[in-house]
Amino acid sequence: DWTPANVVDELVDRVRAQVGEDRVLCALSGGVDSSVAAALVQRAVGDQLTCVFVDHGLLREGEAEQVEEDFVAATGVDLVVVDAREQFLAALAGVSDPEEKRKIIGAQFIRVFEQAARDVVSDRGDEEHPVKWLVQGTLYPDVVESGGGEGAANIKSHHNVGGLPDDLQFGLVEPLRALFKDEVRAVGLELGVPEAIVWRQPFPGPGLGIRIVGEVTGERLDVLRRADAIARAELTAAGLDREIWQCPVVLLADVRSVGVQGDGRTYGHPVVLRPVSSEDAMTADWTRVPYETLAKISTRITNEVREVNRVVLDVTSKPPGTIEWE
Ligand code: XMP
Numbered sequence: 290d291w292t293p294a295n296v297v298d299e300l301v302d303r304v305r306a307q308v309g310e311d312r313v314l315c316a317l318s319g320g321v322d323s324s325v326a327a328a329l330v331q332r333a334v335g336d337q338l339t340c341v342f343v344d345h346g347l348l349r350e351g352e353a354e355q356v357e358e359d360f361v362a363a364t365g366v367d368l369v370v371v372d373a374r375e376q377f378l379a380a381l382a383g384v385s386d387p388e389e390k391r392k393i394i395g396a397q398f399i400r401v402f403e404q405a406a407r408d409v410v411s412d413r414g415d416e417e418h419p420v421k422w423l424v425q426g427t428l429y430p431d432v433v434e435s436g437g438g439e440g441a442a443n444i445k446s447h448h449n450v451g452g453l454p455d456d457l458q459f460g461l462v463e464p465l466r467a468l469f470k471d472e473v474r475a476v477g478l479e480l481g482v483p484e485a486i487v488w489r490q491p492f493p494g495p496g497l498g499i500r501i502v503g504e505v506t507g508e509r510l511d512v513l514r515r516a517d518a519i520a521r522a523e524l525t526a527a528g529l530d531r532e533i534w535q536c537p538v539v540l541l542a543d544v545r546s547v548g549v550q551g552d553g554r555t556y557g558h559p560v561v562l563r564p565v566s567s568e569d570a571m572t573a574d575w576t577r578v579p580y581e582t583l584a585k586i587s588t589r590i591t592n593e594v595r596e597v598n599r600v601v602l603d604v605t606s607k608p609p610g611t612i613e614w615e
Contacts, residue, residue: 304333312337312339338367338424345496346373346378348497349517363483369405376401381498390505421460429465474487499613502543509540519589520538535567535570541558574606
């Protein structure tokens with residue numbers, strides 16, 4: 290019968306049968322799917338697995354540490370961290386168009402990952418044990434959506450990029466292909482993946498890069514990260530994590546709003562709270578967050594994040610509004 294422990298045993302056996310003694314590579318994003326897939330493969334083949342985490346600097350507060358520290362401590366994976374923050378920022382300089390930002394982030398990601406993959410292939414593999422496999426956190430709904438085909442290795446469309454070059458051809462290990470999201474979470478908990486990762490809300494591949502309306506700069510990322518951390522902490526404290534599908538916090542970086550603080554007028558930026566309830570992100574309704582919680586978030590953000598002097602609430606359903614602002 291279906292218990293997380295049984296499923297883990299069965300999937301572990303299958304991964305072992307599939308990869309044998311070969312070495313395995315995994316791109317960790319910090320999201321639920323890639324983390325659980327990596328933890329499962331680690332359970333199956335131990336240090337035959339190497340994970341690569343590209344820190345593009347567009348994650349929320351604490352998320353890189355969650356991967357680099359908590360996930361590694363919980364699972365013992367061999368992790369290669371690539372600090373590509375400067376590179377992503379440089380590539381994004383001067384760009385405001387959302388689709389352009391997505392393309393740049395996707396292209397940078399694939400470039401950085403390719404280089405890291407080449408390094409792993411030469412450092413960790415040898416003739417008898419080549420790096421032959423790439424782990425992907427594909428779930429059953431992804432399989433159905435893509436028509437069930439098993440394509441050549443590509444980094445999950447998450448990052449909106451195509452395949453890897455010819456000299457980096459891997460077979461795919463997709464241990465979660467038969468599972469739904471709730472089952473993946475149960476398996477993740479069974480494997481000891483930290484709860485903060487297992488219950489992480491969906492977060493777009495381009496990250497905070499598409500939550501700054503306007504050009505992405507290091508300073509703006511820092512402002513948004515602090516505001517987002519406050520909103521998240523207060524929504525969690527109010528017990529709303531399961532009711533809210535995700536809550537983008539969006540920095541309107543090109544809008545200046547007038548405020549008053551103490552004796553002086555300020556000329557800062559608004560942030561938008563976009564809490565939504567949804568089953569699958571195809572449609573969504575704005576979440577009726579209690580006024581008290583909204584008040585607390587607003588007070589804390591405007592007190593603690595000097596650059597923000599206005600907090601506004603998005604009360605648009607999807608359709609017509611998308612979940613993200615860009
Ligand atoms: P929208 O904004 O279209 O978002 O209502 C639907 C879901 O998709 C996520 N999203 C993205 N995920 N790359 C991603 O990996 C992207 O470029 C992207 N844009 C939106 C969004 O967070 C929501 O869960």
